[in-house]
Amino acid sequence: MNRPDNATLAPLLANGWEMEPTRDAITKTYRFGNFIEAFGFMTRAAIWAEKWNHHPEWSNIYNRVTISLITHDTDGLTEKDVKLASKMDLLAAP
Numbered sequence: 001m002n003r004p005d006n007a008t009l010a011p012l013l014a015n016g017w018e019m020e021p022t023r024d025a026i027t028k029t030y031r032f033g034n035f036i037e038a039f040g041f042m043t044r045a046a047i048w049a050e051k052w053n054h055h056p057e058w059s060n061i062y063n064r065v066t067i068s069l070i071t072h073d074t075d076g077l078t079e080k081d082v083k084l085a086s087k088m089d090l091l092a093a094p
Helices: 006-014 037-049 079-092
Strands: 025-033 057-061 064-070
Touching: 006 025, 025 079, 037 057, 037 064, 037 079, 057 079, 064 079
Parallel strands: none
Antiparallel strands: 025 064, 057 064
């Protein structure tokens, strides 16, 4: 699977995703009004991650969810990461 080009990554980077400095992955922290909203987002995102068989590395502290996306099979970014990041942005939208 090919690594996405800069033009493909640009909309994600413009929307708050960042390149991880120590590996070929992207990361973002979402902030919600409270724990229930954060957990609800994680539940909705988990359904898509399972459906697409592409699972994030993530953590939740109260109203924050921090996510790292990388395709472990290739040890780097792929179109799967772009697809899931884009879906997560839609799921987190108010």
